[in-house]
Amino acid sequence: MTNVVMRVVRATKFAGVLALALAAAACANRPYDPQAGGSAPPGSQQDFVVNVGDRVFFESDSSELTSQSIATLEKQAQWLQIYNQYTFTIEGHADERGTREYNIALGARRAQTVRDYLASRGVQPQRMRTISYGKERPVAVCNDISCWSQNRRAVTVLSTSS
Amino acid sequence: MLGAGAAAGALAGLSPQRAAAVLKLDVTQGNVQPVPIAIPDFVGVGLQDPAGARNVSLIIASNLRRSGLFAPIDPAAYIEKISTIDTLPRFPDWRQINAQALVTGRITQSDGRLKAEFRLWDVFAGQQLRGEQYNTTADNWRRIAHIISDAIYERITGEKGYFDSRVVFVDESGPKERRIKRLALMDQDGANVRYLTRGDDLVLTPRFSSAADTITYMSYSQGDPKVYLMNIETGQREIVSNFPGMSFSPRFSPDGQRVIFSLQRGGNSNLFVMDLRSKATTRLTDTQVIDTAPSYSPDGTRISFESDRGGKQQIYIMAANGGEAQRISFGEGAYSTPVWSPRGDYIAFTKQTESKFAIGIMRADGSGERILTEGYHNEGPTWSPNGRVIMFFRDPGGDGGPMLYTVDVTGRNEQILKTPSYASDPAWSPLLQ
Structure with a gap:
């Protein structure tokens, strides 16, 4: 019984993540537009997650930015410069198909790639912190590629204090 | 005692x-x-x-x-x-x-x-x-x-035994997205399980010192994840490296006087060693890649580690004070987590090909490679004190969690070691004194 319930909860979560990823893909080539609508107040964390996209995804065992990731990071850079009261942490993650130690290092490398990109677009380095969780914090849990590709990610997490 | x-x-x-x-x-x-x-x-x-x-x-x-x-x-x-x-x-x-x-x-x-x-x-x-x-x-x-x-x-x-020894490992509970991990200690047969941390902080890769009373491990307890020491009798903890950046993948030198670890700066991870008495830290590698999972030879003169300096992760050996490193793994796939046998005759490793993860051994010159077990997903070998048995963890992936297994160096006699919950990152102690 518990198992069934858990599975339902996870499936929902997974669907949410997927929807987010698709949304990010759909508007990836348009710049951030505060008038774009939606219920999120401009400049809010929700605005950042929904209208900008808080995460980018990587190929297996890679820390290179895809064209879609670059489009997302362009919008992140733009948004972060408008709302410069935020400091934030870039979390690097890996999928489960690697050893613990290597994945910790790989997550750090992914986070650093995002940090470098945002810095190159004018975001002040002192606002950014990076951390790697390796394969310790997956968002999608299953045994195939649909999950692995969700977990190979770098997430820009705004600090709540601002 | x-x-x-x-x-x-x-x-x-x-x-x-x-x-x-x-x-x-x-x-x-x-x-x-x-x-x-x-x-x-x-x-x-x-x-x-x-x-x-x-x-x-x-x-x-x-x-x-x-x-x-x-x-x-x-x-x-x-x-x-x-x-x-x-x-x-x-x-x-x-x-x-x-x-x-x-x-x-x-x-x-x-x-x-x-x-x-x-x-x-x-x-x-x-x-x-x-x-x-x-x-x-x-x-x-x-x-x-x-x-x-x-x-x-x-x-x-005619060989030394290994039964009077312990295993430190990571006890895992809760859903995979929010796994709670605790450091735990047990006898080598799974009895006398005792928890060393409460699960508030993410903890990984505990390793024993040669004295078997101290462990080193990685913890996310404050700011950047760092390498720590813990006395398992008193519970006293101490941070090993307090440099900027994340430190991880620690292991003791055979004499217990030093801890070797990876230190991440930017996108790179390099190997460093700290003398525990003087606190002096020495850089051992200086690369733009990932060097990690270091392990000393039992005589303390050499270090095996994994690096992706050649593209994929491979196993390298260098002198304990750094310098030129020699690649020893040449098979198909990626090789990682090399661990030197206490006897010095073999290095155990994790090998990844496609989506298979095998545990194997090879000699320090790279010859005599032998796969002991494979499938999805084996990782993290550790040696019994007599170099005869290897313990590792196996995670079937998906919703489940990892369990501990042992296998003989011949590849025979694979057995599960029952633990109260999911378990990973085992490290075998030396024989107790």
């Missing part, structure tokens, strides 16, 4: 003459035929717990069976009932049930002290192979069973 109050001595042999052929198991052979061994209940004298003497026999039988080198005989088959260890056993009775070896023993309690005596008999030669007695405190009865197991194993195989 057994240390301070324990005394060991040899029991005088009872057999009047020495026979020619002495029971000896040659474990260098590929396919070892397990030695049939009878371990009747030990005789109990003045025990508070009447089952105490029997439990010692059961633990010895369980240890020897798990090793794959012994086949304990079902006690229901025994003909002679052992009621004293001061006379010769009736060897024909034991020969008749095909026991090659026989263990008799006695546990005597007076006040809080235990005296444990045992004799190991070669049934066919009709002679005593070993006799010992130990004195210790009553709460050490499990260790007594492990020490006797080691004595039997050593006498019959």
